[in-house]
Amino acid sequence: MNINTLSKTTADYESSKLAVALYPTSMRKEKDGKTTYHARPIFRNKLTMENIANDIIATGALEGYTPEQIISIWRVANNAMIDRILNGSIVDGGIGTFYARVTGSFDSEQSSFDSKKNAIDIAFRSGKTVKELSSQIQPVIAQGNSVKPEIISVTDIESGKSETLTPGGFLDITGKSILVTGDNADVGLYFENTEDASQSVKIAATKIGVNTSARIACVVPQLASGSYKIKIVTQFAKSTVPCKESKSQTFGNTFTVA
Structure with missing residues (x-):
């Protein structure tokens, strides 16, 4: 966690370091036969809403709020967003847009939804602000997961x-x-x-x-x-x-x- 970054209304990520590991792309080779590589982030851990709430408290950005209050508001906002999304709205959550997506194939134009073949999920597309911020980060090639x-x-x-x-x-x-x-x-x-x-x-x-x-x-x-x-x-x-x-x-x- 970078408290200096989190405490800003408009974050500056130039000092952030994203560790990535390189993996061989087995299905793709250059014309000379050499193997190419692709990068994947080295994930440090998996955080919960409680972890993020404590990060926010540590920055002092929401003085007077407890972690429990932040989590409660967050859950209410999540439920409101989910309700809108599953009823056909595209919701801009600040870091990007959320929207419903249907997976699986259909045999014809008259086919009905079949829960054994099809599913409804919520998809995410990062927004312009996130893309601009992420472009400021210089990934660090590390051993990590490799x-x-x-x-x-x-x-x-x-x-x-x-x-x-x-x-x-x-x-x-x-x-x-x-x-x-x-x-x-x-x-x-x-x-x-x-x-x-x-x-x-x-x-x-x-x-x-x-x-x-x-x-x-x-x-x-x-x-x-x-x-x-x-x-x-x-x-x-x-x-x-x-x-x-x-x-x-x-x-x-x-x-x-x-």
Whole structure:
């Protein structure tokens, strides 16, 4: 929060810093074959009306008001706006306009609204003032959500070695940003069989005993005999909002299961 900015009637955002991370655009490449990148803001957190009300109190812009009073007025205003919007009005809320939108397809001009295929939502379009203010911001390219896991060591506790795996024994992994977390289907700890992919095994985060950004400890699954690589796939980010894309790293050593 920038109190100096919030306390102004006409805000000056030239000193604001918006951290963004760059991600490869997999579906688009330049003519020379190089991958292009797109930027996404690194979201610090998710705020509630209570948080914003406390920000306003901190600026002194509404002296004499309590956070509860601000929230109460805000909710009444929201309800009034929603009523107008859902009855077909476009409402200018200051930072932009709000309007109703219908999603889903219709089979013909005579089709009726089908709640199984269609939905009504409220859309937002930023206004001229917001666009002018945002144009003053110079984004900062940061690592942020694009941080990648780094495996430093993998030790089979049963044998005390870093080149074998003991099914049913314990495995200790150290590293940086290796916390296995996220809702993407590919997130997990992998034991990849280098000779037969069908023998590879994935462990979900819920099956990992110790799961932190610096250390992972788990029971080695019942692996078939062969050679294996250890891979981590995670959406871990240093901010409170996880990465949208999964990040992975495969440890360099090859492990043997007798």
